[in-house]
Amino acid sequence: MPITAEAQAVQYKANQSVKPSALDGLSEKLLEQHWKLYEGYVTNSNLLNNAIHDALKSGAEINKPNLAEMQRRFGFEYNGMVLHEYYFGGMKKGVTEPSRNSPFVNALTPNFGSFENWKKQFMEIGKMRGVGWTLTYFDPLVQRLVNVWISDHETGHIAGFVPIIIMDCWEHAYILDYGAAGRGQYVDTYFRNINWDVVTERMEAALQGKIVNRA
Secondary structure (H helix, E strand, O other): OOOOOOOOOOOOOOOHHHOOOOOOOOOHHHHHHHHHHHHHHHHHHHHHHHHHHHHHHHOOOOOOHHHHHHHHHHHHHHHHHHHHHHHHHOEOOOOOOOOOOOHHHHHHHHHHOOHHHHHHHHHHHHOOOOOEEEEEEEEOOOOEEEEEEEEOOOEOOOOOOEEEEEEEOOHHHOHHHHOOOOHHHHHHHHHOOEOHHHHHHHHHHHHOOOOOOOO
């Protein structure tokens, strides 16, 4: 049965509040190109949203090949948009390590024992071969932090876990500045740009069961 005429497809806009600039070790040219790529994910999320909505409105069967592939593609494009907003929104040139009394550092103890152990695992995951993302998630059920690798944009997410720290590990995040073999240098650079104030805000929200802002 077709959906009603009153229903509307969601439309997303590029989040200008997280647009990166003046970061340590990442050129403005790289950041501008990376931002344009993010805008492409926003555009494609809207295109797929509209197409799927129109199909539902017409009563078409989503399991047909042409529509099924659009539905599958949506997760790639949408997560590409969302992860970039977390990534850009969590970076700022400044303090290279958090306060040792921060809620984030305190939450590291049960799983990692120390900030240094967490950082070592996070960085080593980030240097693995393959395209994707390195995330530190908060598991609200057991109140613990865990490091996870995400392939592409949509494969490997854990349902119900809350993103706290997000590092883009696709080549486009570093190749212009560091070359194809420069991921290790990029990972070091990323740690010089983590906005620990934003990490604290995300951690506090997660501990309180609130929505974690991507900005």
